[in-house]
Amino acid sequence: MAIPLISIIMPVKNTEQFLPACLDSIINQSEQNWELIVADDHSTDNSRAVVEKFVKKDSRIKLISSAGSGIISALQSSYSLATGDIIHRMDSDDIMPNNKLRLLKEGLLKEGLNTVVTGKVEYFSEEPISEGYLQYQYWLNSLCEDNSHWQHLYEECVVASPAWMMFIQDFEKCGGFNSNYYPEDYDLVFRWYAAGFKIFALRDCIHFWREHPKRTSRTAAYCNQTAFFKLKLMYFLKFERDRNRPFLIFGAGTKGKIMANFLIDKEEKFYWVNSISKSKQENTASKYSDYTLGMDQLAEFIEPQIIITVGEAKSKQQIQAFMKKHNWVEHKHYFFFR
Numbered sequence: 001m002a003i004p005l006i007s008i009i010m011p012v013k014n015t016e017q018f019l020p021a022c023l024d025s026i027i028n029q030s031e032q033n034w035e036l037i038v039a040d041d042h043s044t045d046n047s048r049a050v051v052e053k054f055v056k057k058d059s060r061i062k063l064i065s066s067a068g069s070g071i072i073s074a075l076q077s078s079y080s081l082a083t084g085d086i087i088h089r090m091d092s093d094d095i096m097p098n099n100k101l102r103l104l105k106e107g108l109l110k111e112g113l114n115t116v117v118t119g120k121v122e123y124f125s126e127e128p129i130s131e132g133y134l135q136y137q138y139w140l141n142s143l144c145e146d147n148s149h150w151q152h153l154y155e156e157c158v159v160a161s162p163a164w165m166m167f168i169q170d171f172e173k174c175g176g177f178n179s180n181y182y183p184e185d186y187d188l189v190f191r192w193y194a195a196g197f198k199i200f201a202l203r204d205c206i207h208f209w210r211e212h213p214k215r216t217s218r219t220a221a222y223c224n225q226t227a228f229f230k231l232k233l234m235y236f237l238k239f240e241r242d243r244n245r246p247f248l249i250f251g252a253g254t255k256g257k258i259m260a261n262f263l264i265d266k267e268e269k270f271y272w273v274n275s276i277s278k279s280k281q282e283n284t285a286s287k288y289s290d291y292t293l294g295m296d297q298l299a300e301f302i303e304p305q306i307i308i309t310v311g312e313a314k315s316k317q318q319i320q321a322f323m324k325k326h327n328w329v330e331h332k333h334y335f336f337f338r
Contacts (some may be wrong), residue, residue, distance in 0.1 A: 007084030251309030
């Protein structure tokens with residue numbers, strides 16, 4: 001039986017200062033049966049020249065120019081040359097721990113088809129890492145502890161974009177990189193969910209995530225809060241929404257307003273719980289007037305579906321206690337959208 005080859009898909013755009021460390025970490029993997037296809041997304045720095053030096057040293061590395069513009073086109077261009085049995089995505093500003101490919105591959109071969117293997121991640125930076133990113137790292141890693149990814153699907157992207165591996169035939173089954181939805185990594189995770197794939201999480205750290213000011217998640221418009229909420233809502237309405245049940249949004253802040261605006265635009269029937277009680281609401285008329293409720297009115301609803309846009313840990317615990325009091329179950333009656 002042939003040893004499965006890993007195809008590593010890596011888009012590159014203006015990361016020349018980080019590429020040597022990234023490429024060295026791939027070359028020095030304990031698992032050596034891989035190919036790396038780098039798609040240059042029209043870099044304006046010396047990224048291409050850096051990769052070309054590595055191509056001359058290692059025949060397993062291929063460099064192409066992206067056929068279009070943007071990360072999805074770069075991913076598609078890279079994937080079009082993949083010849084392996086297994087696919088893994090890598091980001092060009094990050095670093096692989098020495099055993100990353102081996103651990104992911106061993107997990108995948110053990111679990112078999114219809115599986116996505118992931119593991120823990122760790123941020124690193126020359127500057128202090130923000131509390132928000134550290135909280136996200138902690139949250140992602142906590143999902144790996146109890147393999148609870150699908151229970152938290154709508155909170156945040158439950159698998160880091162460069163921290164997964166799967167069989168290419170499964171990747172093809174769920175549409176691969178053939179998507180026009182951003183953020184593209186979160187969209188792929190939703191398609192894994194739709195395909196019925198299981199996530200198998202390793203307890204090991206399998207990816208070092210570089211935090212820096214020019215990182216795509218900081219600079220790209222498609223990575224902002226509105227884009228995330230739009231994608232989540234699209235898939236929620238497709239996968240979870242039962243229009244025979246009352247639909248509510250819970251949360252008075254910016255996120256609640258974003259969600260309310262989306263639903264109004266889609267002409268969805270919903271209620272917006274944005275105050276403690278109906279009597280506390282402002283009397284001024286607005287486009288939300290017909291939708292708003294107080295928290296004290298929630299008990300009137302039977303078998304509701306509630307999207308909760310409150311993400312703070314303390315508030316989340318209080319809300320969970322409130323939901324439990326009404327015998328409402330997470331991922332059946334209520335869903336957290338952070």
